[in-house]
Amino acid sequence: MRWFWIDRFTELVSGETATAIKTVSLSEEHLHDHFLGIPTMPNSLILEGMAQTAGMLVSQYNAFKERVILAKVPRIVFHCRAVPGDTLTYRAKLEAIEESGARATTTSHIGDQIQSEAEILFAHIDRETAHRPLFAGADFGDLLRSLKIFDVGRNPDGSPLAYPEHLSPQSS
Amino acid sequence: MPSKEEVFEKVREALVDALGVDDDEVTPEATLVGDLGAESIDFLDIVFRLEKSFDIKIPRGELFPEDILTNSDYVVDGKVNAEGLVELKKRMPFADLSKFEENPAVQEFATSLTVQDMCNYVESKV
Numbered sequence: 001m002r003w004f005w006i007d008r009f010t011e012l013v014s015g016e017t018a019t020a021i022k023t024v025s026l027s028e029e030h031l032h033d034h035f036l037g038i039p040t041m042p043n044s045l046i047l048e049g050m051a052q053t054a055g056m057l058v059s060q061y062n063a064f065k066e067r068v069i070l071a072k073v074p075r076i077v078f079h080c081r082a083v084p085g086d087t088l089t090y091r092a093k094l095e096a097i098e099e100s101g102a103r104a105t106t107t108s109h110i111g112d113q114i115q116s117e118a119e120i121l122f123a124h125i126d127r128e129t130a131h132r133p134l135f136a137g138a139d140f141g142d143l144l145r146s147l148k149i150f151d152v153g154r155n156p157d158g159s160p161l162a163y164p165e166h167l168s169p170q171s172s
Numbered sequence: 173m174p175s176k177e178e179v180f181e182k183v184r185e186a187l188v189d190a191l192g193v194d195d196d197e198v199t200p201e202a203t204l205v206g207d208l209g210a211e212s213i214d215f216l217d218i219v220f221r222l223e224k225s226f227d228i229k230i231p232r233g234e235l236f237p238e239d240i241l242t243n244s245d246y247v248v249d250g251k252v253n254a255e256g257l258v259e260l261k262k263r264m265p266f267a268d269l270s271k272f273e274e275n276p277a278v279q280e281f282a283t284s285l286t287v288q289d290m291c292n293y294v295e296s297k298v
Contacts, residue, residue: 074190121216
């Protein structure tokens with residue numbers, strides 16, 4: 001099992017912005033007790049979804065070669081609850097990126113209504129061992145494909161994102 | 173070019189936002205680590221905020237020269253030697269290192285950087 005808190009990307013412009021969606025369903029077990037009779041998508045997992053959206057944007061910028069971790073959330077505000085049946089739209093904007101990390105601003109919307117907004121800081125860690133794969137074979141590439149990153153991803157000039165060669169099975 | 177007061181106000185704003193401290197805690201003499209509780213990841217946060225606020229670029233290692241503090245030519249038994257201190261002063265003309273010189277242990281270095289040092293650094297960049 002993987003820690004997925006987004007369903008798929010709907011837009012990604014390399015180095016600039018990304019949008020992903022998460023559909024909240026009552027079939028998700030964690031909603032059964034959170035809270036009893038008042039199923040509510042935990043805000044911590046909404047933050048995780050926003051961080052995954054922004055984190056992939058950060059990671060894609062360096063062709064998925066850096067280990068990107070959520071390092072700090074300097075600011076987060078929640079405006080309302082998300083409940084089963086809602087589709088959360090997470091938008092991330094890359095504000096700054098450098099060798100040691102990156103900063104992004106993110107929002108979560110339910111339709112036109114803002115649900116949450118956050119600033120997130122990411123760090124690039126273990127740079128000396130980052131070339132060693134964390135995933136077996138083509139698993140990481142399969143994950144990126146299942147999130148539709150290469151279906152919707154574009155470079156700033158509008159050209160489609162190329163699938164990183166180092167993620168293909170023969171090079172791993 | 174912003175005045176010293178304007179630089180201080182913007183640096184204060186960056187530190188309040190990055191460290192979650194109160195306005196009145198950010199005084200020129202306050203040390204970032206010791207008094208304001210900054211941790212290593214906060215320095216990246218602070219650098220990003222200063223870059224945006226002042227429209228400047230802060231190259232890695234300029235505000236905090238880690239390469240000197242991890243160089244065995246300059247650090248012996250956990251302390252920065254005389255050559256290392258010369259190099260630090262050369263690289264950090266904006267910082268008052270007199271207190272650090274009294275006990276130049278590497279672990280003390282991070283705790284010696286003050287809000288005023290940061291303001292001096294920004295003034296040298298704008």
